[in-house]
């Protein structure tokens with residue numbers, strides 16, 4: 631039986647599949663393994679099921695030459711040095727598709743909560759400040775008829791666009807690859823990023839984190855946005871320059887921000903962003919539903935086991951590794 635490492639407790643749906651086919655070394659703690667603990671956990675393993683909190687570098691892979699697959703429990707895989715894995719013949723897998731709708735739904739939850747100031751309303755009641763109905767109390771922004779700018783028009787961005795139809799929104803999209811058929815079908819129009827930022831009332835982010843998208847939204851870009859605009863980050867924290875965003879929210883350059891992800895992540899509770907009334911931060915939970923996390927666990931396990939069986943996994947990031955093995 632092969633031996634596989636699992637770097638955190640994942641839903642039973644995935645663990646069961648792994649246990650049926652492999653010896654499972656499970657990291658049982660709530661916090662991720664330290665680099666030293668990770669090295670120990672991976673020792674002698676044929677495969678690893680990893681999380682976005684595990685840095686899988688060339689050094690980590692060099693220590694375990696027997697490792698054939700790193701199967702990430704996420705659609706994003708910026709925690710894995712893919713070129714290093716490819717050079718070493720290690721397959722890298724991810725979990726696309728199964729979390730698309732759930733993440734798009736949550737993007738809307740963030741957008742609506744920020745637009746209609748729901749967290750502030752809840753605090754208002756909890757703090758005993760609700761004394762009467764007020765004509766100007768906690769006024770928010772309308773979604774209906776507003777302009778939504780979607781940055782990253784892949785699977786999740788498109789699902790976000792689909793949901794905008796219910797609010798009669800004008801939808802703008804930015805992506806380095808422009809799929810005009812998809813845009814037409816969803817009633818979206820591609821715009822250069824600067825124009826999208828200038829024209830949108832709400833901007834949602836869905837790009838993968840790469841060297842090109844790191845700090846894609848910085849002081850200059852925030853400065854282009856409308857003073858009442860709301861930014862929603864459902865991608866990765868480093869896509870937004872945290873210092874620039876903090877300044878923009880403090881100075882009223884933009885109206886508000888809602889973030890599922892932060893840089894650093896987790897963001898310390900005493901960071902100025904956390905206590906700003908116009909910043910809504912939640913702990914990277916956009917894909918966190920029971921059914922979606924079960925599907926992610928199954929997919930990550932199936933990807934991993936397929937590689938170990940010498941089969942093509944359903945979702946591989948670097949297929950050239952398999953092609954090379956077959957030659």
Ligand code: DGY
Pocket residue numbers: 682703704705706707729916917
């Ligand atoms: C992902 O899959 O990349 C999310 O960030 C976690 O579900």
